[in-house]
Amino acid sequence: MPKKFQSPGGMHDVFGREYDYFEKIREVVCRNARIYGFEGIETPIMEDKRVFARTVGEQTDIVEKEMYAFKTKGGDDVALRPEGTAPIMRAYIEHSLYTKPQPVKFFYFKPFFRYERSQAGRYRQFWQFGFEVIGKGGPVVDAQIIKLIHNIFKELGVKNVMVEINNMGDEKCREDFHAALKKYLKKESNLLCADCKRRMKKNPLRALDCKKCVKIKENAPQILDYICKKCKEDFKRTLEFLEEVGVPYDLNPFLIRGLDYYTGTVYEFFASGKEEEDEGAPLALGGGGRYDGLSEVLGDEARPATGAAVGVERTILAMKESGFKMEKERPQVFIAQLGDLAKKKSLTLFEEFKNNNIPVSESFAQDSLKSQMARAGKLGATITIIIGKEEAAEDMVILRDMDSGQQEKVQTSETVKEVKKRLKEKKN
RNA sequence: GCGGCCGUAGCUUAACGGUAAAGCACUCGGUUGUGGUCCGAGAGCAUGCGGGUUCAAGUCCCGUCGGUCGCCCCA
Numbered sequence: 001m002p003k004k005f006q007s008p009g010g011m012h013d014v015f016g017r018e019y020d021y022f023e024k025i026r027e028v029v030c031r032n033a034r035i036y037g038f039e040g041i042e043t044p045i046m047e048d049k050r051v052f053a054r055t056v057g058e059q060t061d062i063v064e065k066e067m068y069a070f071k072t073k074g075g076d077d078v079a080l081r082p083e084g085t086a087p088i089m090r091a092y093i094e095h096s097l098y099t100k101p102q103p104v105k106f107f108y109f110k111p112f113f114r115y116e117r118s119q120a121g122r123y124r125q126f127w128q129f130g131f132e133v134i135g136k137g138g139p140v141v142d143a144q145i146i147k148l149i150h151n152i153f154k155e156l157g158v159k160n161v162m163v164e165i166n167n168m169g170d171e172k173c174r175e176d177f178h179a180a181l182k183k184y185l186k187k188e189s190n191l192l193c194a195d196c197k198r199r200m201k202k203n204p205l206r207a208l209d210c211k212k213c214v215k216i217k218e219n220a221p222q223i224l225d226y227i228c229k230k231c232k233e234d235f236k237r238t239l240e241f242l243e244e245v246g247v248p249y250d251l252n253p254f255l256i257r258g259l260d261y262y263t264g265t266v267y268e269f270f271a272s273g274k275e276e277e278d279e280g281a282p283l284a285l286g287g288g289g290r291y292d293g294l295s296e297v298l299g300d301e302a303r304p305a306t307g308a309a310v311g312v313e314r315t316i317l318a319m320k321e322s323g324f325k326m327e328k329e330r331p332q333v334f335i336a337q338l339g340d341l342a343k344k345k346s347l348t349l350f351e352e353f354k355n356n357n358i359p360v361s362e363s364f365a366q367d368s369l370k371s372q373m374a375r376a377g378k379l380g381a382t383i384t385i386i387i388g389k390e391e392a393a394e395d396m397v398i399l400r401d402m403d404s405g406q407q408e409k410v411q412t413s414e415t416v417k418e419v420k421k422r423l424k425e426k427k428n
Numbered sequence: 429g430c431g432g433c434c435g436u437a438g439c440u441u442a443a444c445g446g447u448a449a450a451g452c453a454c455u456c457g458g459u460u461g462u463g464g465u466c467c468g469a470g471a472g473c474a475u476g477c478g479g480g481u482u483c484a485a486g487u488c489c490c491g492u493c494g495g496u497c498g499c500c501c502c503a
Binding site for chain 1: 455499502
């Protein structure tokens, strides 16, 4: 008995309705990205492992336990990309893109890989779209990317999108804050839940984001009191720009991003979907921020940079929750044929429609008219062209209005013209 | 990596420990060449996989793989 194969764990086939969602999002993203002056970029699906280890952070879960890393036959350590920013920075440096007019703006829409237990909106192969602006930056750029993503969500019908924003400070001010926070947490450790006590060492910042440890937040040192003048000024201006373009945001002084390369302003997008108080934290749709230090980690000069990425599967979840209706593209015209001569004429006619940019469906592989009509009905065709033996012989076709059932014979040569006319009438 | 729940046809679900069913979907019919309704028929390598208990396992037990939810973390 043949064994049935399954797709690898946490990875899915995308087709049918799901594919329609993907295509819709891709279309909206690409169009908006172009308008905002982003160019597309494709980087290899894998990179030298160090590209991620150094940038994302050796201590992060992504690098420590979630990377699909392996040795090639040649002995190179490579990893399937777990995220999109580091590869793009690598490409920027490798191709000396700082010799281009700055900043360089890239967008992408592609799959990423992280080896972890799958869960709602979390897969081992997942898709993200994202934007990166490298070489020249400033608060206005951050605000514009947030606005861009906000627009995309709006166009995709995702309701109740919330932006949470914070400033993590640059490396220097962050260090001061970390020290102060650690000291505080140590002193107040009796307020911490068991989980937070455990993560004290590795990730003390998480305590501030913990739902159980509410009390600890009250007197905790705030990052915003520790960041330097420049960070503070940048942050303030970003917020002003956001107000200018009408993007509502929540200041979240406890927002922390999981990747090491972030500096300064950071933000995450949430869709608050159905409000159910005691449910877990709403799923983050995406996030981003400044990463001015990244280029140096990869061995280049300092380059101001900022970017954001959004999860496609999570966006689809949010679209569905928001009641977004995927309107299926229905064929307007269907060609049904009967007999060999009619089949030949159908092929020619099909090409003629194609040349006129009118999408046409067919089921040439089926011979019985009945099943072809059934197919046309199922697809939702507006007009069906029927070419029977008789019609083929006299060089005519039947146009059938699928709603009213009315039929009319026209010359084969007039078919496209007549169909166009009818479709137009239908629209009005 | 850890814990809860789940795994029967393409899909949604039945089956007291005793012959594995139904609906939807699919294909074909309901006389010569006409769909979305109706009627009929057909087809389908279905109990995820491997062990165990039992006269007998879809059903109970163990393992494993997958899914799902949560933890961790994150998109």
